[in-house]
Amino acid sequence: MKERTLAILKPDCVNRKLVGKVLDCILEAEFKILGMKMVKMDAKMAGEFYKVHSQRPFYRDLVEFMSSGSCIPMVLEKENAIEDFRRLIGATDPAEAEPGTIRQKFAENKQNNIVHGSDSPETAITEIAFFFSESELIPNM
């Protein structure tokens, strides 16, 4: 069954000019891009997106990082998109990510890890709606 997931190219990906390379990885893995935009989140918005982590010690730094520059949220579609995208990006910490994964290839550390991917069907639905309305999603690539 076709499934949707939310990906975000994080501010480190944009600042380090890695958007093209990471998009190549995503398209080569046969994900279709239904929607994509550039967003500069403020701390309130980044804090809301990551509120599930609000009690974690890394939360403040994470919110600062995610609101430090532009990011590129996108909605991806594919069979088994959620699990397949998590496999494509690799473990949260690039030092633990499988060879060939996006985080292993490009990420600097556990916080600045290039890309976000939804982790379940429930979070995919809420995370997609956080950035996109249904009318913005167009199956054309």
Ligand code: IDP
């Ligand atoms: P995920 O992005 O692989 O799903 P989560 O555990 O959901 O990882 O954490 C969300 C984000 O918070 C990570 O992508 C990373 O940017 C940051 N993060 C998670 N754990 C740590 C940590 O131990 N130190 C610093 N930043 C972290």
Ligand code: MG
């Ligand atoms: Mg997560």
